[in-house]
Amino acid sequence: MENHSDKPHVLIVDDDSEIRSLLSQFLQKHEYRVSVAAGGSQMWAVLDGQNIDLIVLDLMLPGEDGLTLCRKLRNHNNIPIIMLTALGEDTDRIVGLEMGADDYLPKPFNQRELLARIKAVLRRASSSESKLTPHNITSLGFEGWTLNLTKRELYRADQVLVPLTAGEYELLLAFLENPQQVLNRDQLLDLSKGRPLMPFDRSIDVQISRLRRKIEQDPKHPALIKTVRSGGYIFTANVDPY
Amino acid sequence: MENHSDKPHVLIVDDDSEIRSLLSQFLQKHEYRVSVAAGGSQMWAVLDGQNIDLIVLDLMLPGEDGLTLCRKLRNHNNIPIIMLTALGEDTDRIVGLEMGADDYLPKPFNQRELLARIKAVLRRASSSESKLTPHNITSLGFEGWTLNLTKRELYRADQVLVPLTAGEYELLLAFLENPQQVLNRDQLLDLSKGRPLMPFDRSIDVQISRLRRKIEQDPKHPALIKTVRSGGYIFTANVDPY
DNA sequence: GCGGGCTGTTACAGTTTGTTACAAATCCGC
DNA sequence: GCGGATTTGTAACAAACTGTAACAGCCCGC
Numbered sequence: 001m002e003n004h005s006d007k008p009h010v011l012i013v014d015d016d017s018e019i020r021s022l023l024s025q026f027l028q029k030h031e032y033r034v035s036v037a038a039g040g041s042q043m044w045a046v047l048d049g050q051n052i053d054l055i056v057l058d059l060m061l062p063g064e065d066g067l068t069l070c071r072k073l074r075n076h077n078n079i080p081i082i083m084l085t086a087l088g089e090d091t092d093r094i095v096g097l098e099m100g101a102d103d104y105l106p107k108p109f110n111q112r113e114l115l116a117r118i119k120a121v122l123r124r125a126s127s128s129e130s131k132l133t134p135h136n137i138t139s140l141g142f143e144g145w146t147l148n149l150t151k152r153e154l155y156r157a158d159q160v161l162v163p164l165t166a167g168e169y170e171l172l173l174a175f176l177e178n179p180q181q182v183l184n185r186d187q188l189l190d191l192s193k194g195r196p197l198m199p200f201d202r203s204i205d206v207q208i209s210r211l212r213r214k215i216e217q218d219p220k221h222p223a224l225i226k227t228v229r230s231g232g233y234i235f236t237a238n239v240d241p242y
Numbered sequence: 243m244e245n246h247s248d249k250p251h252v253l254i255v256d257d258d259s260e261i262r263s264l265l266s267q268f269l270q271k272h273e274y275r276v277s278v279a280a281g282g283s284q285m286w287a288v289l290d291g292q293n294i295d296l297i298v299l300d301l302m303l304p305g306e307d308g309l310t311l312c313r314k315l316r317n318h319n320n321i322p323i324i325m326l327t328a329l330g331e332d333t334d335r336i337v338g339l340e341m342g343a344d345d346y347l348p349k350p351f352n353q354r355e356l357l358a359r360i361k362a363v364l365r366r367a368s369s370s371e372s373k374l375t376p377h378n379i380t381s382l383g384f385e386g387w388t389l390n391l392t393k394r395e396l397y398r399a400d401q402v403l404v405p406l407t408a409g410e411y412e413l414l415l416a417f418l419e420n421p422q423q424v425l426n427r428d429q430l431l432d433l434s435k436g437r438p439l440m441p442f443d444r445s446i447d448v449q450i451s452r453l454r455r456k457i458e459q460d461p462k463h464p465a466l467i468k469t470v471r472s473g474g475y476i477f478t479a480n481v482d483p484y
Numbered sequence: 485g486c487g488g489g490c491t492g493t494t495a496c497a498g499t500t501t502g503t504t505a506c507a508a509a510t511c512c513g514c
Numbered sequence: 515g516c517g518g519a520t521t522t523g524t525a526a527c528a529a530a531c532t533g534t535a536a537c538a539g540c541c542c543g544c
Contacts, residue, residue, distance in 0.1 A: 152468060167471070167500075207502095208522095229511085408491095443492085445491075450532095450533090451533060469533090471501085472501090
């Protein structure tokens, strides 16, 4: 469980307010803590402030649809997802599973059926936590950016993927693991490549330049990675793990 | 145990009918279920229809010899094998073990000796079952895909079988057993083929390329198996055992 | 033995990374 | 401030690394 209580915290994302309140009451009766959201933006707001253990996500939503949200969620974290869809069609199920949903339930569904699936998915999630999923932290966030550690991918605040080369990724990771402290070139080379600094070695400077081009608003006046003359570089933003 | 009774099911492969019936009676007395086969083709027929827990395989067989059968068995499954050979020579033992036999017994042998070895091998097999690639786990799932470990078959999200060669299967399995961590080429070669990396050896790269062609949505931009330049490769998805 | 499939090797093209060179920025003593 | 020394930014090139097609050898079933 992500939170400190013993009740799993379930987030229901559905545009139908009747379904929201119905499910909410039902799950609360069965010892779940429940939050609700009518769409994508409300969902992100809840995720920002709460430690959610499982998301029940409607496939059909006004605005951004469930599949898109599902994929975006997977870029950020590992929270289990159960998709609800009006169609009992296999195609939807397949696409959903490919997007990273953990289970799927065709509407209309029996509430007890949903309860059973929630239990099953949570059980699977907690049992596999220690084994085949070695990392508890999957992403690091800073200033709206997200670095997904399992996919080794960087996402901008608007969720667009920004391709990083291996070298750029390792360098950025070195900064995110040591934020707000000056790192000299030797440390950076050690952290990112595991090798020591040689005389006249400028490779870090060049990699910094390349990384800035990708993550700085104005690379000429960097805000995230600042130069410390004759000291090294410093990552200025706050970093939070997910 | 693969079958649902509590009796382990042993398959005896020997061309000598006297030995077959002798061993069969003896083992049945000691609470084993026994099937017999006189050679390769009978063996495959039995394996097709029964859930065999252990195979006692004679090295000297008319037609296809025991070593060849042993290797072929290993390409298909993980059933423990005890080899019988007329020669007490170490060379045969070594070759047998290399082919994947779990133990070896020189003829002539004491029946109690065979019983002891069967017990030991089954105990070893069942204790390792609960570890890394447990036998009670029959499949590994990731992003909608399913890898069936007993059949060594891969299924897409829509349940369609995707044929894998032996090499591709072993490589994929290596990833699924070590997801979300960077594996270098030496590790991958060791895990999938059991041999060390030689200089200028590019075989892993080629196998990766072939595997990607089968499991990646867009092999040009792989999502499941990512390249880590100068590091190796990483399997990015979550893996859950079934 | 023949043919087909699998695997490793090789070659070459496309990326990524390190090196070098020079311009720009900063520092320091005056 | 001014000029020279030092440090950093980055374009351009070279070297290293990876992707994959094509080929050859091997194994296996017939």
